[in-house]
Amino acid sequence: MLNNTGPDDIRVEPLDQRKVCQRRKRYREHLPQQLGQIPGEWRELLIRWVRRGGNSRWETLRNDAGVTGIQMAQSLLDWLLREGWAIVVEQRQHGGWWPVTVELREVSALRAKLGLPDDEAIAQRWIEKRIQLESLADEALMPLIQALDKMPATRALPRATLVEKLAAWKQDQRTGTRRDFANFARGHTKAISDAEWTWLENNTDLADWNIERHTPILLVAAPISLTLPDGVIDLATMPDFAALTPATIKAALSADSRVTLWRLVENRTSFERVAKLRDANIGVIWLPGFPPTWWQEVVAKLLTLAPAPAEIACDPDPSGIAIALSAAKLWEQQDLPWTPWKMDVALFATLSDYQPLTERDIKQLDEQLTNPLPSILKELAQEMLRTGKKGEQEGYL
Numbered sequence: 001m002l003n004n005t006g007p008d009d010i011r012v013e014p015l016d017q018r019k020v021c022q023r024r025k026r027y028r029e030h031l032p033q034q035l036g037q038i039p040g041e042w043r044e045l046l047i048r049w050v051r052r053g054g055n056s057r058w059e060t061l062r063n064d065a066g067v068t069g070i071q072m073a074q075s076l077l078d079w080l081l082r083e084g085w086a087i088v089v090e091q092r093q094h095g096g097w098w099p100v101t102v103e104l105r106e107v108s109a110l111r112a113k114l115g116l117p118d119d120e121a122i123a124q125r126w127i128e129k130r131i132q133l134e135s136l137a138d139e140a141l142m143p144l145i146q147a148l149d150k151m152p153a154t155r156a157l158p159r160a161t162l163v164e165k166l167a168a169w170k171q172d173q174r175t176g177t178r179r180d181f182a183n184f185a186r187g188h189t190k191a192i193s194d195a196e197w198t199w200l201e202n203n204t205d206l207a208d209w210n211i212e213r214h215t216p217i218l219l220v221a222a223p224i225s226l227t228l229p230d231g232v233i234d235l236a237t238m239p240d241f242a243a244l245t246p247a248t249i250k251a252a253l254s255a256d257s258r259v260t261l262w263r264l265v266e267n268r269t270s271f272e273r274v275a276k277l278r279d280a281n282i283g284v285i286w287l288p289g290f291p292p293t294w295w296q297e298v299v300a301k302l303l304t305l306a307p308a309p310a311e312i313a314c315d316p317d318p319s320g321i322a323i324a325l326s327a328a329k330l331w332e333q334q335d336l337p338w339t340p341w342k343m344d345v346a347l348f349a350t351l352s353d354y355q356p357l358t359e360r361d362i363k364q365l366d367e368q369l370t371n372p373l374p375s376i377l378k379e380l381a382q383e384m385l386r387t388g389k390k391g392e393q394e395g396y397l
Contacts, residue, residue, distance in 0.1 A: 009028055009029055009030065010026055010027070010028055010081065010082070011026065011027055011028065011029050012024055012025075012026050013025045013026075013027075015089065020092075021092070022091060022092045023089065023090070023091050023092070023100075024089070024090055024097070025087060025088070025089050025090075026081060026087070026088050026090065027081070027084070027086070027087040027088070027105075028081065028082065028083070028084035030084055031084055031105065031106060032083055032084035032085045032105060032106055032109075032110075033084075034113075035085075035110070035113040035114070036083075038076075038079070041069075041072060042072065042075075042076045042079070043114070045064060045065055045069070045072065045073065045076055046076060046080075046114065047114055047116065048064045049061050049064065049102075049104065050104060050107065050110055050111055050114060050116060051116070053107075054103065054104040054107040054110075055101070055102075055103045055104070056101065056102055057100070057101055057102075058077075058088075058098075058099035058100055058101060058102055061073060061077075061102055062074075077099065077102065080102075080104070084105065085104060085105055085106070085110060086102055086103065086104055086105065087102070087103040087105060088101075088102055088103075089101045089102075089103075108120060108121075122153045122154055122157065123153050125153070125157060126153035126156055126157055126160075129156075129157060129160045130145075130148075130149075130160075132164070133145050133148075133160060133163060133164070136163075136164070136167045138167055138170070140204065140208065140209075141163055141166065141167060141204075143203045143204060144163050144166070144200070144203045144204055145163060147199070147202075147203045148160055148163070159196060159199065161185065161186075162185055162192070162196065162200065165181070165184060165185035165186075166204075166209055168184075169181060169184060169185075169209060169210075169211070170209060170210075171319070171360065172289065172290050172319055172322075173266075173289035173290065173315070173319050173320075173323065174210065174289045174290040174292070175210040175212075175288035175289045175290075175292060176210070176211065176212065176216070176288075176292030176293070176294070176295075177211070177212050177213075177216055177292065177294060178192070178197065178206075178211060178212070178213060179293070180211075180292040180293055180294070181209075181211045183293070210288070210289065215245050215246075215247075216245075216246065216292070216294050216295070217243040217244060217245055218243070218244050218245075218246065218249065218285065218286070218295065218298050218299070218302075219241050219242070219243055219271065219275075219285070219286035220235065220241060220242055220244060220283065220284065220285050220286070220302075221235070221238065221240065221241035221242065221275035221276075221278060221283065221284045222235050222236070222257075222259050222262075222282075222283030222284065222285075222306070223235070223236040223257070223258040223259060223280060223281065223283070224236065224255050224256065224257045224258070224259060224283065224305075224306055225255065225256040225257075226248075226249070226252040226254075226255050226305070227252060227253050227254045227255065227256075228248070228251050228252055228253065229251060229253065233248070236258075240272065240275055240276050241271075241272070241275040241284070241286075244298075246294050246297065246298045249298045249301055249302060250297070250298065250301055252301070252305060254305065255305035255306050257305065257306035257308075258280070258281055259281065259282070259283040259306045259308045260281045260282070260308055261281065261282050261283070261308055261309055261310070261311065262282075262283045262284075262285060262303075262308050262309070262310040262311070263278070263282055263283070263284045263285070263310070263311045263312075263313065263341060264284075264285050264286075264287040264310060264311070264312045264313065264327055265284060265285075265286060265287060265313045265393075265397070266286075266287045266288075266289065266313065266314040266315060266320065266323060266393065267315065267392065267393050267394045267397070268286060268288075269394050270313070270393050270394050270397040271284065271286040271287075273397070274313075274397065283306070283308070285299065285302075287312070287314065287323065287327055289319075289323060290319075290322070290323055290326060291323070291326055291327050291330075296330060299327075299330055300330050300333070300334075303330060303331070303334050303336065304334070307334060307336055308336070309331070309336055309337045309338060309339075310327075310328070310331050310336065310337075310338040310339075311338070311339055311340075311341030312324045312327055312328060312338060312339070312340055312341055312343075313340070313341045313342040313343060313393060313397060314340075314343060314393065315390075315391065315392050315393050316343055316347070316348045316351075316380055316384070316390065316391045316392075316393065317355075317361070317384070317390035317391065317392070318357075318361045318364040318365050318368065318381070318384070318390065319364070320343070320393070321343075321365075321368055321373075321377050321380065321381060322364070322368070324340055324343065324377065325373075325377075339374065339376070340374055340376040340377050340380075342393060342396070342397050343376055343377065343380055343393075344376050344379070344380065345379050345380055345383045347396050348380060348383060348384075348391060350395075350396055351391040351392075351395045351396065352395060353391065353392075353395060354387075354389040354390065354391050355389065355390050355391070356388055356389060356390075357384060357385075357388050357389065357390055361384075361390060362385065365381050365384060365385050366385075368381055369381055369382070369385075
């Protein structure tokens with residue numbers, strides 16, 4: 001029962017039935033509305049109190065202020081009580097009333113006014129995100145998802161996005177460096193922190209996701225001699241193919257090229273076969289899925305040194321079409337012709353093994369068919385939609 005109202009509309013409620021009350025609760029009747037302007041030191045201390053959850057022993061809150069801040073803590077508590085932000089339980093001691101526990105009111109609103117995230121909202125978002133992660137249905141992701149379960153929601157949520165992006169990276173058959181993945185996942189090459197990289201490494205093998213830590217290499221077989229500042233590299237002497245770093249190709253000053261046609265092959269095994277069986281005038285380049293940034297830069301430089309038309313061979317699936325179109329842009333930018341190679345409907349029909357199209361595949365094909373496509377790719381896309389199937393080029397190339 002409320003037995004009186006004190007100054008500033010502060011209600012006083014006894015918490016025992018003794019003749020002389022020993023415990024009481026004090027609070028303002030009306031709920032708080034505004035935080036207003038408070039000193040910076042008060043704000044910092046209040047943030048620490050709010051982060052404790054909103055219901056704490058006064059001794060704990062007072063200790064947060066340190067030995068020299070006891071008076072400041074008391075002033076802040078008095079202000080919170082007067083403004084309606086706190087409910088204080090007090091106990092009679094030595095002839096006076098002393099705070100025992102402090103409960104902050106309207107904690108969500110208080111957190112928002114202090115610029116702190118809403119824990120309840122974050123927890124709900126994590127629950128929803130966790131359900132989405134389960135739908136990815138990739139066993140390789142499970143160690144990462146289980147590791148997220150052990151984290152606070154505030155940390156798990158941003159890392160959950162990395163897990164989703166890993167799944168998309170794999171689905172798109174991408175290959176690249178850490179910087180490529182960071183740019184893909186968050187729009188900037190340095191957007192993943194060292195702590196996040198360490199967490200990823202501890203819970204999965206990034207090499208399995210085609211994310212390279214070390215210097216990437218371009219696999220190429222071609223009748224070309226590259227002139228560098230300190231010598232000449234004759235690729236024609238290689239019995240199968242060469243592995244060149246981006247720095248090597250970028251350093252080339254000129255080239256003696258006999259290439260009349262470039263062939264880009266996506267599947268690594270297929271690339272090696274094509275490289276070994278190529279005609280003398282043909283250059284063959286491995287296309288590692290969606291062309292990573294370093295690959296695009298290096299191949300663009302190679303094209304300036306040895307321009308020639310291209311034939312592009314990718315998996316007969318929706319991602320393969322997208323990869324072919326992406327790689328072709330390098331030739332288009334230099335006004336060089338290109339055409340799909342080994343991606344026709346007749347070869348698709350000879351495959352002995354197919355996979356069913358996913359909903360994502362169907363959506364991707366529908367989008368591709370709304371744009372201009374080379375006739376070979378248009379026919380392939382239509383055939384995949386008709387049959388509901390996709391395949392891999394390794395089956396015939």
